[in-house]
Amino acid sequence: MNRKYLQVAAIIPLMMTGNAQAQPAATPAGDAGIRIENLDKTADPAVDFYQYACGGWMKTHPLTGEYSRFGSFDMLAENNREQLKSLIEEIAGRKNEPGTVAQKIGDLYNLAMDSTRRNAEGVAPLKPWLDRVGAIKDKRELSTFLPELMLIGIDPFFSVYVEADVMDSKQNLFGTYQGGLSLGERDYYLENDESTTKVREAFKAHVVKMFEMFGYSKADARKRMEDVMRIETRLARSHFDKVKRRDPYANYHKMPVSGLQKLVPNIDWTKFLATLKVDIKELSVSQEEPMKEVSKVIAAEPLSAIKSYLEWKLIDNAASSLSDEVYALNFDFYGRVLSGKTEMQPRWKRAQGSVSGGLGEAVGELYVAKYFPPAAKERMVNLVHNLQKAYAARIEKLDWMSAETKQRALEKLNAFYVKIGYPDKWKDYSPLEIKPEETYLANMDRVSRFAVREMLDKATKPVDRDKWYMTPQTVNAYYNPTTNEICFPAGILQYPFFDMQADDAFNYGAIGVVIGHEMTHGFDDQGRQFDKDGNLKNWWTEADAKKFNERAKVMSDFYDSIYVAPGVHANGKFTLGETLADFGGLQIAYQAFKEATAGQPQEDKLGFTPDQRFFLAYSFVWAGNIRDEEILRRTKTDPHALGKWRVNGELPQIDAWYKAFGITESSPMFIPKEKRVTIW
CATH class of the missing domain: 3.40.390.10 (Collagenase (Catalytic Domain))
Known part of the structure; x- marks a missing residue:
């Protein structure tokens, strides 16, 4: 889930891009702390x-x-x-009691490391979700399908969050936040300078290639890409820019659920919240204009285009949890084009990242005990x-x-x-199940469900x-x-x-x-x-x-x-x-x-x-x-x-x-x- 705009102000971005190779230790600094070799005299x-x-x-x-x-x-x-690495690999290399934190850490790491199994499975683990999108017959079904996607960490059209009410900081508040953009920032869709245009055109080509990898014909893949770009560009035009998002008053609109129903009539919010199992009477719509546009998009776009967009959000989200071929294609855009990388992370780092992301405090408890x-x-x-x-x-x-x-x-x-x-x-991970007999993607969905459920359950609590x-x-x-x-x-x-x-x-x-x-x-x-x-x-x-x-x-x-x-x-x-x-x-x-x-x-x-x-x-x-x-x-x-x-x-x-x-x-x-x- 995306963290709300003012939740934490970190000294560096919370989601760091690019992980580094191990480096040899410099010579001891002594009590001066400074290492001369680090300077350029x-x-x-x-x-x-x-x-x-x-x-x-x-x-x-x-x-x-x-x-x-x-x-x-x-x-x-x-x-x-x-x-x-040494701590996790030691756990992953032994047999652990089912249901224990050690079992969850070890099995999730081993699932992430098992490239042979994932390559054999190919794109099949995502097929049940894609079939569900294909089975949607009426836009009214979106009121329950969108929150189902949000429960596994996917935010089509917008995101939801639960955090402190900024006007009553001792009480949590459920809210909506602008979202749904694969490129994250509205500027990528709206600016026309050379570097931005290059990224945007590369993204279009990437979307086509990803659809083709999942079995769509070139013509169908291109049509779906055009649907995705049209919808995401419409959303981007309505989004607050990065400066306006820093204004806490401009990003807070508390209202009853009935007020949201009037603002965004093309989603049945009673069904939406019931699917999330959230029982609330009021909420904050962080940005009203983007939510109004969501309603307009749902009303104006043909169901086939909306389904293209939902298929893409599923494919984009699953790319790092499927075969090496899918991961490599995903890296070609998000790694090479967007950030300039030329090599993928080693598999063990990606696996460790999944474990630290899903069971972060459990891993942290091991870390602080030793280091x-x-x-x-x-x-x-x-x-x-x-x-x-x-x-x-x-x-x-x-x-x-x-x-x-x-x-x-x-x-x-x-x-x-x-x-x-x-x-x-320390956090209690007992509700989270890691099932090694199921696919890596299914288990990562389960990890997301645990995190999202933990957040949503705080909606009416202090x-x-x-x-x-x-x-x-x-x-x-x-x-x-x-x-x-x-x-x-x-x-x-x-x-x-x-x-x-x-x-x-x-x-x-x-x-x-x-x-x-x-x-x-x-x-x-x-x-x-x-x-x-x-x-x-x-x-x-x-x-x-x-x-x-x-x-x-x-x-x-x-x-x-x-x-x-x-x-x-x-x-x-x-x-x-x-x-x-x-x-x-x-x-x-x-x-x-x-x-x-x-x-x-x-x-x-x-x-x-x-x-x-x-x-x-x-x-x-x-x-x-x-x-x-x-x-x-x-x-x-x-x-x-x-x-x-x-x-x-x-x-x-x-x-x-x-x-x-x-x-x-x-x-x-x-x-x-x-x-x-x-x-x-």
Whole structure:
């Protein structure tokens, strides 16, 4: 299921594209944390600080065919994957008691690895679903068939979700959200520049080839492709763009079920909700216009075209769970064309991804037991506390914010719910059955049903603040506005983000900024609209809100001016939440570092001052190589700035960086002080 637009603000996209090959460990960093071989000493830090701080590592970690981007996050995720491999393969290699978590992990992994069986089955495992689409005789049947697809994780036309009611954050709310686009983002259907047109034409060819693989004639496949493109393009025209989706008020429309019936009359919502087994009286229609268009599409399009679209959604969803031939064809478009990859992931990584996706906390429990030391959690707790203190001090000294708003900001800061490492209570997987006698696709459908059912069953229940939105092994972190929580899974609490052997200069520059980044999401252009209890409620004076927006505009305008590729600008409004979070993270972590080490002798190490090592540690977090195709894709779809600009775009906004590296007005990276971002 797609996660709702404001559910979590992560430091990198929740769904990372491309996994990396294992890399040899660098030489020990020692207590300085910095590894000299990662730098490019031939580069001038005043001209291109990203190249200076990361160029050595980028040179020794060139892109290979398996991935479209490879950076520090991916390197650590790959190390974690290697650790999990031994744990999962040990379980999969033995006989496990039926119904146990071990049986589910082992059998799902073995099903994913059994290429001989899947190749023999070919496309047959999907045939029962395709036959059901073929048997639809009346559009009225869509009111029960669409939710059946949603129960196995497919979202034709739109998606549904259950999350906290943003106006009443202690209570869950069922909602609808725009969806149904195979390419994910409306721009792919509507823009006509050369690169977008190329992707769109390749997608059309891909759809035809996939239909042919499933036994349709070339003429039938082409006709079905035209149906799919016509329907998805109609949906795309009605969709909110990526900037408007960031406005929480514009994406919330609470109404009784009868109101949705009037808005979207061509679906019987009583039958729809009954099929989902959801008993509700009210819901939120996140975007009304796209839902109105869904109703119009169902009314206007012939049933045959709608069936083509549903067949495609089933084929597209099943492609990674069928034969090698189907998977390879699917990779040719989504991997090669869309992201620029040239090689598929090894089968064991794909299998492990399925297990971690379906039984994530069960795998996470194994992971933390073996690889997450209690001392790491203790040190993180101290770092978080120090950053909260530094944030409070900065808020209190703001010259542009009134005392009234400051007080409420401090209340929100002090109310942060902090999660570190892993959940206190592990998820119960007993309702999930993995049946090795059935096909891999059938079992993946069962995995999806378990996840969707778990979500839907919360529709009328209070919000569970202890729920985790990432697994412990995830290399990431997040802020959730409706629970006002910051979360740092065990997976990210390792080098190059966190090093138990390194000094404060390194750790505050790396994981300290990550902590500050997530804290700042509580006060970015979206997060600031939620109060300390997680409700969408204005706690700012009108004058303070205006001043905030003026300062935030400096950041969005700056990123609008950046060329990420020839003729392609960054989208400063789309990335604003993340660029503000990076800025705030740097400001807060630097102050926390200075306060934590005040009165203590700070030594130069490896020829760098403590302040220099702070900024080098931060910069290396974003080290990475990326393909041109992936740059264009992320610019359309990713609310985060590209790694290069999370360094070269952010550091010139930080006064302390200029002093640390002696950056002067003659530097191409220099920004006059009066033009720098000044918020937190």
